[in-house]
Amino acid sequence: MENFSGKTAVITGGASGIGLALAHRCIVEGMQVVIADVNQTDLERATDDLQKRGGAVFGVHTDVSKQASVEVLLQAAVARFGPIHLLCNNAGVAAGRNAWDTAVADWEWTLGVNLWGVIFGLNLFVPHMLGHGEPSHVVNTASIAGLITPVSMTPYAVSKHAVVALTESLHQRLVARNAPIRAHVLCPGFAKTQIYNSERNRPGAVADISANPATAGASDKARRRIQDSVESGIEASEVADAVFAGLQDNRFYILTHPEMNELIELRHASIMRDAQALGSSR
Numbered sequence: 001m002e003n004f005s006g007k008t009a010v011i012t013g014g015a016s017g018i019g020l021a022l023a024h025r026c027i028v029e030g031m032q033v034v035i036a037d038v039n040q041t042d043l044e045r046a047t048d049d050l051q052k053r054g055g056a057v058f059g060v061h062t063d064v065s066k067q068a069s070v071e072v073l074l075q076a077a078v079a080r081f082g083p084i085h086l087l088c089n090n091a092g093v094a095a096g097r098n099a100w101d102t103a104v105a106d107w108e109w110t111l112g113v114n115l116w117g118v119i120f121g122l123n124l125f126v127p128h129m130l131g132h133g134e135p136s137h138v139v140n141t142a143s144i145a146g147l148i149t150p151v152s153m154t155p156y157a158v159s160k161h162a163v164v165a166l167t168e169s170l171h172q173r174l175v176a177r178n179a180p181i182r183a184h185v186l187c188p189g190f191a192k193t194q195i196y197n198s199e200r201n202r203p204g205a206v207a208d209i210s211a212n213p214a215t216a217g218a219s220d221k222a223r224r225r226i227q228d229s230v231e232s233g234i235e236a237s238e239v240a241d242a243v244f245a246g247l248q249d250n251r252f253y254i255l256t257h258p259e260m261n262e263l264i265e266l267r268h269a270s271i272m273r274d275a276q277a278l279g280s281s282r
């Protein structure tokens with residue numbers, strides 16, 4: 001799709017950070033925008049702000065980890081603006097510790113939002129896009145943590161690797177059937193957002209591991225480290241610009257931090273080193 005003007009975007013996690021920056025950019029492109037978010041206060045603020053800037057914007061309270069909620073989002077978005085041409089599966093949370101000491105509740109919350117949220121988005125919106133048949137795009141927000149494996153926040157890295165695999169599979173199937181939909185996976189490095197403050201969106205029913213005195217110290221330390229990295233990251237608007245450049249150039253992998261390319265190469269090199277070692281020992 002070359003010209004986005006007059007088309008409609010749905011952006012999950014659209015009330016803050018990268019999602020909000022994407023919404024701003026969509027409005028600059030002349031699109032109609034539906035922002036979907038679980039945080040009602042941020043959703044209302046973002047919707048008001050975008051409308052004041054003259055955008056055709058509609059906010060829908062959505063919990064992407066619940067299929068029924070994403071169904072309501074699709075229905076509300078179509079009822080308001082008609083066919084959807086750009087879906088940004090972007091909502092995300094960062095939580096969890098190591099592979100062996102992350103609370104089950106943290107696994108469920110992180111995978112519920114970061115992975116199931118994307119699965120529900122694809123399950124509902126891709127058939128809608130195939131149905132209307134107009135050129136469309138799906139952008140799934142993974143992370144650089146989906147291409148390399150950071151040492152902390154294991155559930156987060158697992159969810160992001162899964163989103164990369166999910167989107168690669170989607171891309172291959174869409175290309176194979178010559179569908180009018182293009183898939184893209186967004187893998188940003190650190191950007192200045194509220195991701196380190198994900199606890200604000202933790203559902204009440206999920207136990208808070210940081211309330212456990214045995215783990216609170218380590219959790220706080222990990223959170224502070226992430227906050228420092230996020231606050232020294234690039235602007236969210238730069239990520240949104242990278243997304244639109246990727247859409248225009250029809251790139252599948254959309255990355256934002258060239259200085260991290262070396263880490264991706266290192267991971268691939270270690271896979272190949274062990275694969276070749278096996279070959280030469282046979």
Ligand SMILES: NC(=O)c1ccc[n+]([C@@H]2O[C@H](COP(=O)([O-])OP(=O)(O)OC[C@H]3O[C@@H](n4cnc5c(N)ncnc54)[C@H](O)[C@@H]3O)[C@@H](O)[C@H]2O)c1
Pocket residue numbers: 012013014015016017018019036037038039042062063064065090091092093113141142143144187188189190191192193194195196197198201230233
């Ligand atoms: N900021 C970074 O450094 C960075 C780097 C790589 C990837 N990402 C990814 O970017 C995406 C956006 O995060 P961000 O950095 O803008 O953080 P953010 O916290 O500023 O924005 C995330 C948004 O998702 C919403 N959200 C959380 N749970 C939700 C749910 N269950 N249903 C609907 N909405 C929900 C939040 O309310 C918030 O508005 C995430 O997927 C994140 O993992 C961020």
